[in-house]
Amino acid sequence: MTTSGGETTSVGERLRGLRSSFEELVLVPAGAVAVSLAIFGAFVTLAGANPIDVYREMYRGAFGTWFSFQNALTRAAPLMLTALCTALPAHLGLVIIGGEGALVLGALAAVVAAQAFAFLPGWLGLASMAVAAAASGGLWIALAGALRTFRGVNETISSLLLNYIAIGVFKHLVEGPMRDPASLNKPSTRPIGDAFTLGSIPGMDVHWGLVYGLVACVGVYVLMRRTVFGFSARIVGGNLRAALLSGLPLHKLVVAACFLAGAAAGVAGMAEVAAIHGTANASLIVGYGYAGILVAFLARQHPLAIIPVSLLLGGIGASSGLLQRTAHLPDAAVNVLQGILFVVILASETLRGRVRSRAPRALALVADSPAASAETTEAA
């Protein structure tokens, strides 16, 4: 990293230069969102609506009123957890897209636990439901991870196909052996009961599942950045040969990471059952798992970034209703925006490592002196 002028940079400078700058972390994604909105505005004009009106309606429907904001939060809650299902294994270089299957099995396990432990007091029952959901979702994705690490089966394909299996099993059980006889025309399991209902956060109309998501995202961040497990996992993702040569327990890391990922998605299913439906039925299979993949990629697999991205996508979803009703756009318009956002943010990955502040902050004074003002100091 020497410059063309022959100046050498210190080790500290070099290391600091390798980390993403604040501008890059914020400017690039924000710029991508702005560009996506601009392209969406062009699409909307072609569809016959006024883009300014559309932006205003989107803002009003997503964050403009307290009701809208809560709507966005409620939609963001399951997305945070299912996004972790993709983001966590991504640190190991695995691409897992099995959130939907894990969510569905987690919901099933939650209702089984609710019926098995019906005698427990409310909070203990909810805890048992969460544990059951986490265990079942975790084991499901751990299966995909085990297939990958022991037999070399591509985890993307196996986790995707496991989705279909899980949904098939879910439907078979919910419409057959586990069906509540009273639920004639909408096959569902027996209700979990009011004692096990997840309520709203005091003062808001949003259920506690949102807090589960926030805690999980922060927890995964701490796990990945501050623990030995996380460090080992990131080495596996960064340089597999180095990991093997260092003697890291590859199999255990992969299976454990996949288990945690599936556990997160399973808890998402449990939160949907306990907070919204009170039972398990086909209304749970609405694509939260797949939307979580989108969130994870938009957040570039960073656990903390998943929180604002979930909120963004929740807001977009929340505003879709208003767009339909007032701007008279079809429901698919919101899918178009999500698609544009996805492509633009992935394309903005090319700017990674190129947007950097002029010099590290500790040397700011030096940076403004003529000797260090040569543009070539910042050569990548």
Add this chain to the structure above:
Amino acid sequence: MDISFPLHLRATFRFALTATLFLLLSQCDKKSGEKAPDDKAGALGATTASAPNKPFVVGFIYVGPKGDYGYNQAHAEGAAAVAAMPGIKIREEENVPETVAVQKTMESMVELDGAQVVFPTSFGYFDPHILKVAEKLPNVSFLHCGGLYQEGKHPKNVGSYFGYIDEAQYVAGIVAGLTTKTGKLGFVAAKPIPQVLRNINSFTLGARSVNPKATTSVVFTGDWSLPVKEADAANSLVDQGVDVLTMHVDSPKVVVETAERRGVFVTGYHASQSTLAPKGYLTGAAWNWPKIYTDYVTWIRDGKPYPHLLRGGLKEGFVKLSPYGPAVSAEARAKADAAKAKLIEGSLIIYSGPLKDNTGKVLLPAGTDQKQTDIELEKMHYLVEGVLGKIPS
């Protein structure tokens, strides 16, 4: 390409970013009124009282696309009839899944659009979504398609309606039974729930009342909207020799188009798909939501009490037969019209003994019958004699 920023620009940018974020977040206040100006489409404020000059707003929520040639389109036709009423404005939203999203949509229609009547049209919206929102918003009427209302158990501002469309399927079955050359009829069904089984059975009973050797082969696809499976099922039924198809799925479009392509006949469901199959479309069992919706809106706007549980069939005009297609013979038309008249008059009871299911078990001994309003029919879990297939358990 590298982008470098000097210190003063960095400082300015970070300040601007923080300030913008702060301003954006501070826009969300706890009041439910908006700060943004209303747009040109005229979204009303959060008033719930209907002032004489303000239009009466009615909201419609669909679980699928409005133009699906099926379930949702039938409801959209009802909505269009309501929109044509003077002084009424409608707000529609499609593709709303049966999750918390529909709760938020209902609340949004009431708070941001000022709706006073909401029609959430999918069966699965009722429990828990409509019940939760109805308790929160007691001044708004919620009218659900499905007939699940129970007096005393459910809130007073909720109403429920449904139609005995299996009467229309019975008549369609008569037409099918007289048009088929091979004697084999086919039914593409979604899920084996009582409403669907009732349609299968009524269709078969109608066909066998005029053609005792007719059989109905049934295929269950597993869900309400699975176009690929529906096409597969239709094709495999035609391959087995079926020459009249019918269906109970959310969007009959796929089955109707497949039938037309394969050159067989088809009777429709939910709405009329005759434009999709000009040669093969015989008739169809369709809803007549415009009548029910305009009735409800009139009652509620005039402040009259409305029945909480509204059900009816051909007689009350809740369901209807789609117009006959070109392939329907004069004899079929005559027999179908006669049966329709008898159903309206009440002299024809579809489920009357002796009735056996397709395993030979006796369901209704001779001399007994179950009228359309009989609650036992709501729990149907059998396939009558003449239906080839099993209920997947």
